[in-house]
Each structure stands twice: as structure tokens, then as C-alpha cells.
Amino acid sequence: MSADCLPVAGGRVFEVRLLGPVRAIRLGREIALGGPQKRAVLALLVLEAGRVVPAGRLMEELWLGSPPPGAAGTLRSYVSRLRAVLGPDAVLDGRGGGYMITVQADDVDAGRFERLVAAGQAALDAGEAAVAAGRFAEALGLWRGRALADVCDVEALALESARLEELRLAAVEGRIEADREADLARLERLLGRARLITLTGPGGAGKTRLAVEAGTRAVERFSGGVWMADLAGIAGPELVAAQVMEALGVRQEGDVPVVEALRYRLGSEEMVVLLDNCEHLLNACAGLAGALLRSSPGLRVLATSREPLGLPGEVTYQVRPLAVPPEDPDADPGTATAPAVRLFLDRASAARGGSLTEAGLVAAAGRICRKLDGLPLAIELAAARLGTLSAAEIEANLADRFRFLAYRRPAADPRHQALRAAMDWSYELLSPDERGMLGELSVFAGSFGLAQGAEVCTGGDVAAALDVIDRLASKSLVTAETAGDGTRYRLLETVRQYAADRLAEAGGTQAARQRHALAFLHRAEREHGLPALSRDHDNFRAALEWSLAQGGPAGPRMAHALGGFWLARGMLAEGRDCLERALAQPLTDQSLRAGLLRLLGATLFESGDLDRAEAVLAEGSAAAATAGASALQARIGVLLADIRNMRGRSNAETLAECQAAAAILQAEGDLEGLAETWMVMGRAQFWLDDPAAATEALERAISFARQSGHHRAQMRASHWLAVTFRVLPLPADTAIARIEELLQAASGDLWAEADLLKPLCILYAYLGRATDARAALARSRAIFARFGAKFALAESGIPAGVMEQALADPAAAERYLREAHAALRAMSERRYLVVVTTRLAGALYAQGRFGEAQQMADEAQAADVPDADVWSGALNLRAMLLAQRGQFPAARRLLAEAEARITPASSPLTQAEMLMAEAEVDRLAEAPDQAAASLRAALRIYEDRRATQLAAQIRAALATIAVHIGRSPA
Numbered sequence: 001m002s003a004d005c006l007p008v009a010g011g012r013v014f015e016v017r018l019l020g021p022v023r024a025i026r027l028g029r030e031i032a033l034g035g036p037q038k039r040a041v042l043a044l045l046v047l048e049a050g051r052v053v054p055a056g057r058l059m060e061e062l063w064l065g066s067p068p069p070g071a072a073g074t075l076r077s078y079v080s081r082l083r084a085v086l087g088p089d090a091v092l093d094g095r096g097g098g099y100m101i102t103v104q105a106d107d108v109d110a111g112r113f114e115r116l117v118a119a120g121q122a123a124l125d126a127g128e129a130a131v132a133a134g135r136f137a138e139a140l141g142l143w144r145g146r147a148l149a150d151v152c153d154v155e156a157l158a159l160e161s162a163r164l165e166e167l168r169l170a171a172v173e174g175r176i177e178a179d180r181e182a183d184l185a186r187l188e189r190l191l192g193r194a195r196l197i198t199l200t201g202p203g204g205a206g207k208t209r210l211a212v213e214a215g216t217r218a219v220e221r222f223s224g225g226v227w228m229a230d231l232a233g234i235a236g237p238e239l240v241a242a243q244v245m246e247a248l249g250v251r252q253e254g255d256v257p258v259v260e261a262l263r264y265r266l267g268s269e270e271m272v273v274l275l276d277n278c279e280h281l282l283n284a285c286a287g288l289a290g291a292l293l294r295s296s297p298g299l300r301v302l303a304t305s306r307e308p309l310g311l312p313g314e315v316t317y318q319v320r321p322l323a324v325p326p327e328d329p330d331a332d333p334g335t336a337t338a339p340a341v342r343l344f345l346d347r348a349s350a351a352r353g354g355s356l357t358e359a360g361l362v363a364a365a366g367r368i369c370r371k372l373d374g375l376p377l378a379i380e381l382a383a384a385r386l387g388t389l390s391a392a393e394i395e396a397n398l399a400d401r402f403r404f405l406a407y408r409r410p411a412a413d414p415r416h417q418a419l420r421a422a423m424d425w426s427y428e429l430l431s432p433d434e435r436g437m438l439g440e441l442s443v444f445a446g447s448f449g450l451a452q453g454a455e456v457c458t459g460g461d462v463a464a465a466l467d468v469i470d471r472l473a474s475k476s477l478v479t480a481e482t483a484g485d486g487t488r489y490r491l492l493e494t495v496r497q498y499a500a501d502r503l504a505e506a507g508g509t510q511a512a513r514q515r516h517a518l519a520f521l522h523r524a525e526r527e528h529g530l531p532a533l534s535r536d537h538d539n540f541r542a543a544l545e546w547s548l549a550q551g552g553p554a555g556p557r558m559a560h561a562l563g564g565f566w567l568a569r570g571m572l573a574e575g576r577d578c579l580e581r582a583l584a585q586p587l588t589d590q591s592l593r594a595g596l597l598r599l600l601g602a603t604l605f606e607s608g609d610l611d612r613a614e615a616v617l618a619e620g621s622a623a624a625a626t627a628g629a630s631a632l633q634a635r636i637g638v639l640l641a642d643i644r645n646m647r648g649r650s651n652a653e654t655l656a657e658c659q660a661a662a663a664i665l666q667a668e669g670d671l672e673g674l675a676e677t678w679m680v681m682g683r684a685q686f687w688l689d690d691p692a693a694a695t696e697a698l699e700r701a702i703s704f705a706r707q708s709g710h711h712r713a714q715m716r717a718s719h720w721l722a723v724t725f726r727v728l729p730l731p732a733d734t735a736i737a738r739i740e741e742l743l744q745a746a747s748g749d750l751w752a753e754a755d756l757l758k759p760l761c762i763l764y765a766y767l768g769r770a771t772d773a774r775a776a777l778a779r780s781r782a783i784f785a786r787f788g789a790k791f792a793l794a795e796s797g798i799p800a801g802v803m804e805q806a807l808a809d810p811a812a813a814e815r816y817l818r819e820a821h822a823a824l825r826a827m828s829e830r831r832y833l834v835v836v837t838t839r840l841a842g843a844l845y846a847q848g849r850f851g852e853a854q855q856m857a858d859e860a861q862a863a864d865v866p867d868a869d870v871w872s873g874a875l876n877l878r879a880m881l882l883a884q885r886g887q888f889p890a891a892r893r894l895l896a897e898a899e900a901r902i903t904p905a906s907s908p909l910t911q912a913e914m915l916m917a918e919a920e921v922d923r924l925a926e927a928p929d930q931a932a933a934s935l936r937a938a939l940r941i942y943e944d945r946r947a948t949q950l951a952a953q954i955r956a957a958l959a960t961i962a963v964h965i966g967r968s969p970a
Helices: 036-046 055-062 071-086 109-125 129-140 155-193 207-221 237-248 258-266 279-295 339-351 361-371 376-387 391-404 419-428 432-441 450-457 462-474 493-505 509-526 530-535 537-550 554-568 572-583 590-606 610-627 630-646 651-668 671-687 691-708 711-727 732-745 750-766 770-787 790-795 797-806 810-826 831-846 850-863 874-884 888-900 908-924 928-944 948-965
Strands: 014-017 023-026 091-095 098-102 196-200 226-230 271-276 299-304 315-318 479-481 488-490
Touching: 014 109, 036 055, 036 071, 036 098, 036 155, 055 071, 055 098, 055 155, 071 091, 109 129, 109 155, 129 155, 155 196, 155 207, 155 299, 155 315, 196 207, 207 226, 207 271, 207 299, 226 237, 237 258, 237 271, 237 279, 258 279, 271 279, 279 299, 279 419, 339 361, 339 376, 361 376, 361 391, 376 391, 376 419, 391 419, 391 493, 419 493, 432 450, 432 462, 432 493, 432 509, 450 462, 450 509, 493 509, 509 537, 509 554, 530 537, 530 554, 537 554, 537 572, 554 572, 554 590, 554 711, 572 590, 590 610, 590 630, 590 790, 610 630, 630 651, 630 671, 630 831, 651 671, 671 691, 671 711, 691 711, 711 732, 711 750, 711 908, 732 750, 750 770, 750 797, 750 948, 770 790, 770 797, 790 797, 790 810, 797 810, 797 831, 810 831, 831 850, 831 874, 850 874, 874 888, 874 908, 888 908, 908 928, 908 948, 928 948
Parallel strands: 196 299, 196 315, 226 271, 271 299
Antiparallel strands: 014 023, 091 098, 479 488
């Protein structure tokens, strides 16, 4: 199911979508509207729902002011088609020389969007920030791309698209304002019920700005006013009270203690004192605040600090960095309206005197803001450079951000003049053990778990690591991300780079990186779960890169441990590069070398380089033999057997080789190897047209894979099990349900999803679900293309061809199969190539291009690949081509040969395809009764399978024969 066809929200049965490409959805499935002009007619009518749109206006819009002859009839046919597919949910009437559509207001996403935006603005005006934020978020969630994206060549719709885009930007503005208002509203509520509130967050996060704005808004509520004491320039704790006195305008008289003077000034007045920048004077600030709060019942203290003051009753309010746009710019069309980017562009406009014409500025701003972690101070310092540099040049200079990000003019607070000054301020307040651990944590890439932090920083002492990490988190230098599978920690990139510089200055980088590399080597060797490995992918990369650069066995060992992960996740280019670099190291351990060669061979196989894969695996087999590693040699032998099977070796030989390998692996207790071996055996049984035996073998493979945690073998075996569901005597809808269960279990594993979508697209086609079928295939191929999985992408031409033939579009089948034919030939692959070539001949035959079909059939026959004609239908096709030339005895001999190969274990689909070929030969031989009998037998098979699309095609063929012989097709 495509992303555009996700079920409609709120249980809605029907919906017309204009906020993106024009779509109509019923019960979560897209309605086939037809081409762009039909969709444009629908959009024009829906935008005027309940009103008659003159036919003349519709024609003027559709044909850009020059309707061709017959335009009125064409328009009527469009409306007729729309009326048929949209009713009864939307009613189209012709009246008064035009057309009108009647549709429920909530069934059109654009109308719902406008009402939600209006509701959000009303809530914002009423001071209900949380409600407003919810309305705006719901409104923006309706968008799926540019409004009316596929019909904007119609001028009226292009104008409407622009209007809706302006309203979307207003909604984004409203959401940002609502979020800001929500922050201020929360602080306002807190000031009403809490007496000490501390705003915490990393340096440059905007704590002071938020506190000042909250205080400004609170002035009217507190009769004694709001007073601010800036403590940034105070060095000694004894000066804190004096600074507060100065802020309040209190004069100390005689020998009256400062605190007493402040108590007298405060009395019982309702007022707020804002203590800004408390982190370097925590004890003094806490002592003063506690003393004043106890004696002055009307006092509220609003503090800003990088860590809490630690007093009873204190409420801590975390000020987080500004939201940044996502990594993928296509994932969110609102990059320019992300709060961090808005700040950058606002400051950029000031730096350039209001001119923001630089090409690519918004995209560059998004990247800059991500690199700067959304920290307002860093963003402002970067944007200030736009007076003399382009955004791209600023981005390039961020590699040395602490030297680069500094104002060249004096600032009121030196910490706001340079990013490094802000970081230095925080660092100097740390204790020695906090400084040491912060530096060592900088060797982590991305997030890390507590156990890994302890292994790198505290010699494995988890309690000690937690103590220091907790203190660093309280100082806003480490962020914690809680999840069901354990808390993860990370440093903001700006903090990480600063800490790395400090670690290097102290000469601790080499030792910390060594411990980091060893920690993740051990983790890679003992961890098999893909989610856990994926969480630490950045750390594995960093550790492996460092280990390979240092030399020694750690790098090759880590590459060997991660090889299965790269394959399972489709990271073929990364895996190939790392494995080749590991093999380039001097290796004395021949077993390790053989293991690396096995993984490289598998990666090359999936990448479509069969020649090199076979050579690498042969080298690996020799290395395993030298090492006496019989199980490893058996696993390599299975991979070689798999490749040689693809290149023409018989399935019987492949089965025999795998059975011999399975005996060795069973004796060695190698469950991972057994999973791989039984998967190849199951596929060979499938190719031999024994789906029951294939199912049994594949289920054994899955069992071994689960026991050993071999995710990739489980994934591949599940794919081939799904393929057998297509040919087993199962109803198509039952087979679909089983594959969809496997698909749900594979959620988040893109390669597994892509594999499962291939048989699923064929089954969708069997049921006539063309949109679902094509969407499933498109997603599968997009995933393989993204991974660089050339072999899998080429092989997907087979299900694509079968799907399009089932949907009665042989021209589309031809396009897919020709692409696959070229790709597989380039790889020197033979088995799949024969199947593709024969399927291509079938697509050409269906288009009446018999000469070209004969050429492809001859090519497939000349390849002489054992067992290849079982699933390719080669005998059937050659029989039909002979019949086209009038050679009926020869055609029937081939069909008899095909029938003789069918066994009780064969798939019903094999029988049905042979029956259809017999019917075609009999039709050409002018034997309609025999043709009809064969078609009725095939129809029973398809009806038993509930393959409604294929059954409908046979009924149509029966009806054609009935016309010729003058009797009922039944």
C-alpha cells in the first residue's frame, strides 16, 4: 500500500485529498480516478462543491483556453467515469449547462485543513496555546506534499495551490507561536503555584531570553514588580546578595547585614526576582534564595542555570534547543519554518540588510542548524557571518566552529560573543572527574548505553559512571533519552567537539579511543540483535575506522563480527569497503581470513558481481581448509553452490552439495550454517516444482535461524516461504494474509520488507488489486535500488512481469522484463535469466509480436539451464509458437512433455498454465470444444485459489470461444 493510500483518519470511510497529489480514498484504498485531466475535473468541482460549475469553464481550464473539437464529449466521459467510481459517497450531477458535486464537508481534506487552521488561530487569540498547538499540528498533518501537485498545469488549480501553501505557512507560523506561547503559559502557571522555578539547559539554549519574556509578561500580576539580577559577571559568592540588592535598588545602611536589608525591602510584597546565570555560584544562589523565600511569603524566584539550585520545592524547567528540520529535506516541505531555521534566516536578513536572495539558502540553513544542534547562540553567531560569507562557506567553516563562531564586536556578556566562551564557562565549573569523563565521552559517536560509558570511562564500574553522567546531565552537558529497552545518553555535537578538543589538549585521546574500540569490538562479537546493533551503528563505524587505521587484529575482527549486520541491513557498499580494508591488513589467522572472505563473497553476490564473488569464495574455501575449519568451509561451499546454481548448475546437484554441507554443519553444531543451507535447499525444491518439500525445508531454515539469531537467513527463508504461498493450493486471500503477517513482523527491516513485497504484489494482482500490487512492487524496487542490491533489483523483474501479465498489461511486463534481461546478462547469471527471457517471450506473444517472441524463446532454449523450464513455462510457450506456425503435432508433443513433468507434488499453478497453453493450441487448431474444456479446467483451479483476476480473464476467453461455436461459455 502506498503512503498516499494510508487509511483515512478518524475512521472516515471516504475522503477526497487535495493537499498533495489529487486522490480519492475509500476504506483506506485508493480509488482509480484515471489520468491527470480526470483528477483536474474532480479538483475543480470539489473546490466548488455544492455549486454548479459551467461546462464551458471546465473545458477552458482543462485545455488552457483552447478546447479541441469534441471537448464537450470528452468532458462528459470524464464526469461519467468519476460518477461511477465516486458514488455514492460523492454525487455528481449535470445541471444548468454544467456539473455539480455534492460531498460531505469533512470528506475533503483541504476544507478540513482550513477549518482547523481557523480554530487554531481562534484558540491562539483566546490565549489557549495548548489547544491552538493541537489544532495547527492536526491541520499540518493532513499535508502529503504540494497541494494539487499533479494538476497544477491547470491555471485555476495552480492559483489554488499557491493559496493553500500560504495558508500552510500561516499554520506553521501559528504552531510555532502556539508552542512559544505554550512555554510562556506553562511558566506563567508555574509562577502562580511554585515559589522557586529554575530554567535549565545547555549554554546558548535561550534560557535568559525565555526568563526575561516570562518576567515581562508577569509584571502586571505582581504588585511589587519583576526584578532581574544578572550574576554572569560576579566572581565571588559573597557578592551575590550585593548584586541582588543593586538590582532591587536597595541601599545598605550602617551595619545592617545584606540579607536583612533585602528581607526588609521584600517584606510581604508580591514580586518576582530573576536570578540570571547561577551555575557558577550555585551554593551562594541557593543559600540566598532559600533565606529570602522563607522570610518573604509573596516572593517568587525565577532562576536560570545550567543545573538546578537543589532546594526543596524547586521546580526545574528544561529549556531545549530549537527544533531543527529533518535530515531528509523531502520529508518535510516546511524546512524554512523550522524554529531554528527561522532564527537563522531572521538574523541573516539583519546581516544582509534584508536581502535573502542567495540560491540554496534555506537548505543550507537547515544543515547549519542541524550541525549546531539548534542552539540559538550558535545559530546567531553563524548567521552574523552572512554579511561577508555565503551560507555554504559558513557551513564549511563549522568544522572548526569554536574558532569560527565569534562576534568581532564587543558584547555585553563575553559568553555571548563566542561559542567557545560559552563552553569554557560551563567547563570551568566542572569538577576534575566531571571534566575527565566529559572528555572521554567525546569519543562516542551518536548515543551510547550506560554499560558502554562505564567500559570506556570508569573501567566497567557502572555505578561510578552513572554518578558522573547524572551530574553532567544535571549541568545540561549530557542528554538522556529514555526508552523501553534502556536509557541512551548523548552529547550535543557542539559539546562533543568541545570536549574532544579538551581531551586532545590533555593527551587522553589515544587511550580513550582504544578503550572505545575494544568496548564495541566485544559488543559486536556478542550481540546478534539487529535493533541493538543498529542503535550503536555510529559507534561501530567510529571504532572500526579507528581500529583499521591503527592496524592489528581488532579491526578485522570487528569487520567480521559486523558482516552479517551489513548484509541484513542492505549496507552493501559500506560492508564491501570495510571487508576489503580488513582483508588488506596482514592476517595470520587463516580462519578469520576465511570468514572475512565468506562475508565479502556474499556481499559481492548481492551486489551483482557474481564473477568476483565466486573467485573470492573459492579463495575463502582454500583458507578454511588450511585452517582446518570444516564448518566454515561447508558454509562457503553452500554459497558457492548457490552462485553456481544461478549460473546453470542443476537443482539436483545443488541439493546434493547442500545435503553434504548440512551433515558437516549438524555434526559441528553450526546452527547459523544450517539456517543458510536449508534456505538454499528450500529454494532448490521450489525450483523443482515441489512446493510442499520447499515449505518444509524453509521452515527448518527459519527454525535454525531463530535459534542462532541469524536474522538474514531468517529473512531470506521467510521470503522464499512467501513465494511458496503463491503456488501452494491456498486461496489467494489466505496467502496474502500470511504474507502480510510476515510483513508486519518484518516492520523496520527494509530488506525483508522489499523481499516480501515481491510475491505479495503478484497475489494482489491475482485479486485485481492493481493499485496495491503496483505500489508494493514500486516500494520493493525502490528499497533495492537504494541499497545498491543489483541482483535483487534485477530479479524483481520476474514478479513485476508476472504481476503485469496478470493485470493484462503485457507492454508493462515487457518493460520490466527487458530491464531485468539486460541486468542479468551483464552479471553472467543464467538461471533467472532463462526465466526472464521466457517471460519476456510470453509478454511479446501476448502483444501479437510472434517473431520477437520466437527469438526470445530460442535464446532461452539455447541457454540449456537444467530445470529452468519448470517455472518459466518454456515448453508451453514453444508449443504456442509452433501452433502459430501451424505445426500442431509438434506443439502437442511439447505439451505432452510438459504434462509428463507434472507430479502429484507440483503446484496447481503449473497445471493451470499448461491447461491455458493447451487451450491456446486448440484454439489455433480450430478445436474450440477442446480449448473450452482446458479453459474450464484452468478456471476451476483459479476459482479454488480465489484468484479473481485470472478467473475473469479465463471467463472472457471462454466467452469469446462461445461466440464462435454459438453456445454458453459455462
